[in-house]
Amino acid sequence: MAGGRLSWAGLLKWSLSYVDGAGPSGAVSEEERRWLAEAVERHMMVDVVSRMREIALLMSTPPAVLEAQGITHDDIEDLLSELQVHVESIDMANDLHSVGGLVPVIKYLRNSNARIRAKAADVVTTVVQNNPTSQQLVMEASGFEPLLSNFRSDPDLTARIKALGALSSLIRNNKPGVSAFRLANGYTGLRDALNSESARFQRKALSLTHYLLSESHSDCSVFAQLGFPHLMMRLASSDDSGVREAALGGLLELARDTTLGNRSLLAEHDRLRRLLRGRMESIRTMTPEDLDAAREERQLVDSLWITCYHEPSMLRNEGLLVLPGEESFEQPPDVAGRFFEPMRRAAARRAPPVEGSDPGDGTGGGIVLLLGLAPDGRSNSPSH
Known part of the structure; x- marks a missing residue:
């Protein structure tokens, strides 16, 4: 799978180099160049989703089965590192749950290996950062509890620090998250x-x-x-x-x-x-x-x-x-204030409106400034 991704990336580089004049000249239009780039990008995106699904499947496999297949803690850590790169895109982060990868990541927060706990917290941090959709998904998947536990009592300092970083990203601009943090x-x-x-x-x-x-x-x-x-x-x-x-x-x-x-x-x-x-x-x-x-x-x-x-x-x-x-x-100088100051002084010197006039209807002695846009976006200026 990784080889497929590399070959498509190489194809894009090779094709664009020819269009750019590094190779034999060809009658390739700008539209064709754009189509090629978009086609490669679409394929690579599908490829990433497929790879995320593969990683999710591996992480969902019982530890005893993985161990029997020769999968080590280092291998799991590498998978989590690769997954973290993929979910740097907000679209991929939001797809992590749909491909079955979010729950296994959260389970790894309770893994017996401290490095895996820390790396799982890194993945959660990337997934939820400035991402309300994924913040809600992690809260619904009970990701808050193991993060809080690791932050407060993990015997490994790095795992504690990583858990705090994930918690911080999870509850920022997230009222339910702040409330949960306060109540806990x-x-x-x-x-x-x-x-x-x-x-x-x-x-x-x-x-x-x-x-x-x-x-x-x-x-x-x-x-x-x-x-x-x-x-x-x-x-x-x-x-x-x-x-x-x-x-x-x-x-x-x-x-x-x-x-x-x-x-x-x-x-x-x-x-x-x-x-x-x-x-x-x-x-x-x-x-x-x-x-x-x-x-x-x-x-x-x-x-x-x-x-x-x-x-x-x-x-x-x-x-x-x-x-x-x-x-x-x-504070910056009040340029606008100085501009309107003569009008303010003139208004202060103005005599009170004549009896019987309505001070608020604009027909008395007051000046009505019809400038800018009304709250609904339409101009306040009188029509001519």
């Missing part, structure tokens, strides 16, 4: 990940925490009660720049939540003030190259300081927030 007490799993010694695990956990905080301010109190502010303050001094930035981003989301007093809680915490001052002192001593690399961190430190203490940060005062040659993070 997944937040304590995130807290455990932040307490780990793995910077990679910490980054992934912080990324998902930041997403959950930004999506639902009602969760801010839960994260605060679970001790996330203290953990993120500790990680904001990490030697890993990605961990530092993610931790600062999480703290900023908590500080922006005014409904439950998180901003006051953080602002009154001496540890946060010392942390931010320490980060600013570190930034002041950076080389130009390090300053450039720490652009996002500079912005986060400044935003967090202003949000909590309502005053410019040391970075802003010393010109370290935006370096020469960098674009400003400030």
Whole structure:
């Protein structure tokens, strides 16, 4: 089967090279060239679906039968790697269930071999990423439960990290997935990940925490009660720049939540003030190259300081927030506002409408601006 795919790909390359003039010249029109390319692409697509069906059949075979046929764990891992390449196309990802491959992949999340569990999580990540259809299919096929279990308690760290990556892709922009994660007490799993010694695990956990905080301010109190502010303050001094930035981003989301007093809680915490001052002192001593690399961190430190203490940060005062040659993070100038300002001033000076006129019918003293499109897409301009 693989040989068939290669021969068709070679045929396409050979044919196009002749059309491009690398071989003998022929009277091949652009339409014929396009037809050939489309024909090869259609055949290769059918070939991929057939190959996915073959892999699904192999993965559905009982382990004892595979072992009797000489199929090793390495072979299974290779099959999963090949399958991951195929499902990078969103169409192929959505076809995985119909060809019988999704359920076997989910079953491999419980395999006794840690590398196979990790690789199966990789496949799920690719299948569900930015793909609501496959997110729903994985949830319906009970893929959430083994991912959560592996994330929280797999003895192999790599398998835990891969499971967290798959969970993160599964529940993003997926309300049922977020609800399932919340009900299953997944937040304590995130807290455990932040307490780990793995910077990679910490980054992934912080990324998902930041997403959950930004999506639902009602969760801010839960994260605060679970001790996330203290953990993120500790990680904001990490030697890993990605961990530092993610931790600062999480703290900023908590500080922006005014409904439950998180901003006051953080602002009154001496540890946060010392942390931010320490980060600013570190930034002041950076080389130009390090300053450039720490652009996002500079912005986060400044935003967090202003949000909590309502005053410019040391970075802003010393010109370290935006370096020469960098674009400003400030709001762009209000060009449209300046354009319409004379009209606004004229309207403010205008006398009240005469008695008996309706201020809202456009016939009194008001100016009616009929610009742009109405909500239904039709022009608001008067007909002529």
